[in-house]
Amino acid sequence: MRNKLMNEYRVFRSYPHNMRTLLITNMVYALVLPIVEIFVGAYVMRSTNSPAYVALYQLAMYCGIVCTSVINGFLLKYFRVNYLYSLGMLLSGLSMVGMMVAPQLGIVELGIAGFVLGAASGFFWTNRYLLALNSTTDNNRNYFFGLESFAFTIASIVVPFCVGALIATITGKEILGCDINLNKAYRIVTIIATGVCILACVILARGNFENPVQKRFFFSHFHHLWYKQLLLACLKGLVQGFLVTAPAILVLKFIGNEGALGVIQSISGGLTAILIYILGRATKPRHRIYVFGTGMIIFLIGTLFNGTLFSAAGVIIFVLCKVIFQPLHDLAYFPIMMKVIDVVSKIEKRNKYAYILSHEFGLFLGRASGLTIFIFLAFYVSEDFSLKYALIIVALLQMLSIPLSKHIIRQSTMLDDSVN
Numbered sequence: 001m002r003n004k005l006m007n008e009y010r011v012f013r014s015y016p017h018n019m020r021t022l023l024i025t026n027m028v029y030a031l032v033l034p035i036v037e038i039f040v041g042a043y044v045m046r047s048t049n050s051p052a053y054v055a056l057y058q059l060a061m062y063c064g065i066v067c068t069s070v071i072n073g074f075l076l077k078y079f080r081v082n083y084l085y086s087l088g089m090l091l092s093g094l095s096m097v098g099m100m101v102a103p104q105l106g107i108v109e110l111g112i113a114g115f116v117l118g119a120a121s122g123f124f125w126t127n128r129y130l131l132a133l134n135s136t137t138d139n140n141r142n143y144f145f146g147l148e149s150f151a152f153t154i155a156s157i158v159v160p161f162c163v164g165a166l167i168a169t170i171t172g173k174e175i176l177g178c179d180i181n182l183n184k185a186y187r188i189v190t191i192i193a194t195g196v197c198i199l200a201c202v203i204l205a206r207g208n209f210e211n212p213v214q215k216r217f218f219f220s221h222f223h224h225l226w227y228k229q230l231l232l233a234c235l236k237g238l239v240q241g242f243l244v245t246a247p248a249i250l251v252l253k254f255i256g257n258e259g260a261l262g263v264i265q266s267i268s269g270g271l272t273a274i275l276i277y278i279l280g281r282a283t284k285p286r287h288r289i290y291v292f293g294t295g296m297i298i299f300l301i302g303t304l305f306n307g308t309l310f311s312a313a314g315v316i317i318f319v320l321c322k323v324i325f326q327p328l329h330d331l332a333y334f335p336i337m338m339k340v341i342d343v344v345s346k347i348e349k350r351n352k353y354a355y356i357l358s359h360e361f362g363l364f365l366g367r368a369s370g371l372t373i374f375i376f377l378a379f380y381v382s383e384d385f386s387l388k389y390a391l392i393i394v395a396l397l398q399m400l401s402i403p404l405s406k407h408i409i410r411q412s413t414m415l416d417d418s419v420n
Helices: 002-013 017-029 033-048 051-075 081-101 107-135 141-170 182-204 224-254 258-282 285-309 312-348 352-380 383-398 401-419
Strands: none
Touching (some): 002 017, 017 141, 017 182, 033 141, 033 182, 081 107, 107 352, 141 182, 224 401, 258 312, 285 312, 285 401, 312 352
C-alpha cells in the first residue's frame, strides 16, 4: 500500500508546478465548499421554513455570480488572477459570517445575503476556470479534474458529517461562559471555514500565474461551436441549482437534521471518490462521453425514486445518486468545456476569459430557468409537488446533454486538428 501511495505521489510530482499548486489550493478549499453548498441552504431553510425562499435566495446568489464575473474581467486588467481568486475564497467565508449575524432573514435580507455570496462565488469560479485553463492541457485535464473531484467528494463526505456532529455536540452547551444555541453553532462553523479560506490563499500565493495578454473580454458573436457549448452549459445549469438546495430541503423535511445528511452522503461517497480518482488517472479524452452519460443516467434514476417514493427512503436513494452523479459529471464536463475554449480562442484569436464570462451567462440562464420551474410549481401548485417533480423535469431535460456533448467532442477534435 505504501509503495502504491508513493507511486501516486510521484505521478502528482511529475506535473507542472502551477498545476500542482492549483490542485493543492482547490483541495484545501474543498473543505469549505460543502459548508457553502449544504449548510447555508440548511440554515436558510431553518430560518425561513420555506423551500421557495431557499430557491429565491439561490437565484439571488446566481445573479451575484454573473455580476461579479463581469467586474472580474475589468479587474484582470489591473490585478493578478491569483489575487482575485484569493479574494473569492475569502469573500465566501466572510459572506457566510455576515449572513449568520443578521438579526432576521426576510426576503430582502435573503436577497442581499444570496447576492453577496454569489459575488464571492463569481470571483472564485471564473478565476478558477482561468487558472485551470492556463495550468493544464487537454491531455492532463482528466487527471486534474479526477484528483480535484476526488478531493471534493471526500470533503462532501467528511465535512457534512463532522460539521453536523459539531453542531449537534455544542448546541445547548456552555463554552467559555457563552451558551451556544443553534445559530451560534452555525457561526462557529463559518469562522472555521473562513480560517480554511485563508490557508488556501496562502498556498495559492506559491504559484506563478499569468493574466491574459489580450484585455478585451466582451464580444457579441462567437464561433458556432461555442454556441453549442453554451447550450450544454444551460442544460448543466438547469440541475445545478437543485444540487445546492434540494438535498438539504428534502433531508430536513423527511429525516430532520444535517447530521443525517452527512451520514447519508458518506454511504456512497467513499467508493465514488476512489472511482473518480481511478477514472481521472486511467481515462483518455475519448472516454469522456461515457463518463458523462453514465452520470446523467444515475442522476435521472435518483430523481425518479425521489418523486415516486417521496419519503425518507426516496431521499436516501436520491442523495446517493446525487453523490455519484456530481463528480462523474464534472470529471467529463470541465475538460470538454476547456477543450472547446482552447479551440475557439485559437480560431477567433480572443482572450480566453471572454469565453469564461460567456459561459457564466449560459450557466445562469439554465440555473434561473430551473429555479423558476421550482418556484412556479411551489407557489402555484404546492411545495411538495415541486419537490417531487421539478427534479424529474430538469433531469429529463438534461438527458439532451448526452447527444449534444458527443457532437461537441467530435467537432472540437476535428477543428483542433485543422487549427494545428
